[in-house]
Amino acid sequence: MITAAVARAARVLRAEGLVAFPTETVYGLGADASSAAALARLYAVKRRPVDHPVIVHLGDPDQLDTWGRDVSDDARLLAAHCWPGPLTIVVHRNVRHVSGAVTGGRDTVGLRVPDQPLALELLRAFDGGIAAPSANRFGRVSPTTAAHVQADLGDDVDVILDGGACTVGVESTIVDCSGEWVRVLRHGGIPIGRVAEILGREIREAPEGEGPGAPGRLAAHYQPQARVVVIGRCEQAISKARALIDRGNRVGLLAPGPVAAELPLGLEIVGKPENVEEYARILYSCMREADELGLDVLIVVPPAPSGVGAAIADRLRRAAGVDAN
Numbered sequence: 001m002i003t004a005a006v007a008r009a010a011r012v013l014r015a016e017g018l019v020a021f022p023t024e025t026v027y028g029l030g031a032d033a034s035s036a037a038a039l040a041r042l043y044a045v046k047r048r049p050v051d052h053p054v055i056v057h058l059g060d061p062d063q064l065d066t067w068g069r070d071v072s073d074d075a076r077l078l079a080a081h082c083w084p085g086p087l088t089i090v091v092h093r094n095v096r097h098v099s100g101a102v103t104g105g106r107d108t109v110g111l112r113v114p115d116q117p118l119a120l121e122l123l124r125a126f127d128g129g130i131a132a133p134s135a136n137r138f139g140r141v142s143p144t145t146a147a148h149v150q151a152d153l154g155d156d157v158d159v160i161l162d163g164g165a166c167t168v169g170v171e172s173t174i175v176d177c178s179g180e181w182v183r184v185l186r187h188g189g190i191p192i193g194r195v196a197e198i199l200g201r202e203i204r205e206a207p208e209g210e211g212p213g214a215p216g217r218l219a220a221h222y223q224p225q226a227r228v229v230v231i232g233r234c235e236q237a238i239s240k241a242r243a244l245i246d247r248g249n250r251v252g253l254l255a256p257g258p259v260a261a262e263l264p265l266g267l268e269i270v271g272k273p274e275n276v277e278e279y280a281r282i283l284y285s286c287m288r289e290a291d292e293l294g295l296d297v298l299i300v301v302p303p304a305p306s307g308v309g310a311a312i313a314d315r316l317r318r319a320a321g322v323d324a325n
């Protein structure tokens, strides 16, 4: 059954409007992927350069061949195992069906079937592909609640579907299956180890900064206003916090919980996630909270880099503005 809110959102998409909707990773800003007018508005609202491609969201894994062309066995295997789920698969685009406007002029298209009930309901009601970048302005922290979307985009979006907080909390993993080798373009919700396990071999990482700048790969991306300082060990993080507070800074801490050490007066504990999944789920709202609290510095102790920890480490590196090279 389709709810009235979803039916209305599907109508707005058909009328070339913009609909923000929840996915399991982050909220997306959706537009009809087959409408040049809707895409033009999407890029304008997002303030995104037109040569940066957008992921096309599908309601059913069977649509892989409608949107893709010469789809490899690897891509099929990954779709069969991971969809619906937080994996974006880049394949050659079906030029008769997919306009270059959605792919930044590229010959390839990024596709995914999100694992979120409201998203799937919307996709099925709309019955087409929904082009959707994260529903934040270009270069800002991705939204993981409807309130975040409202705060970032306000009246620039026609409808915001509220599906509560996202369950994964970081963007999808992106793998490029259009070339000779399957390559990782972005770490995300599905660990690369899982992708390697499905394909039965190691996966190569695309060199940082390769090709036309994919926004998720820019060094200074996912940044809050507060300065983010990443420190490997909790004790060192707390000494650093003490020193910064002594010099008059407003300082917050995000660290795997429980935080045992004695804390300096005035230190704001922004988050103390108890496992790596919870860490991913709260990461972006902690960055937003740092700004709401008016912090000068957010000190972050990363989780172990296994599983979704690799995606967290990647986003933290970018939030800190440290180039991976």
Ligand code: TXA
Pocket (backbone or CB within 6 Å): 023, 025, 026, 027, 028, 029, 052, 053, 054, 055, 086, 088, 090, 103, 106, 108, 109, 110, 114, 132, 133, 134, 135, 170, 171, 172, 173, 174, 185, 213, 214, 215, 216, 217
């Ligand atoms: O989890 C997600 O992937 C979220 C939700 C809304 O699905 N979406 C998201 O979209 O993070 P966005 O636009 O913020 O990031 C998409 C990334 C960009 O870095 C883009 O360059 C890359 O996907 N991408 C899309 N199509 C591509 C293609 N054909 N080739 C290479 N990279 C592509």
Ligand code: MG
Pocket (backbone or CB within 6 Å): 133, 134, 142
């Ligand atoms: Mg984004």
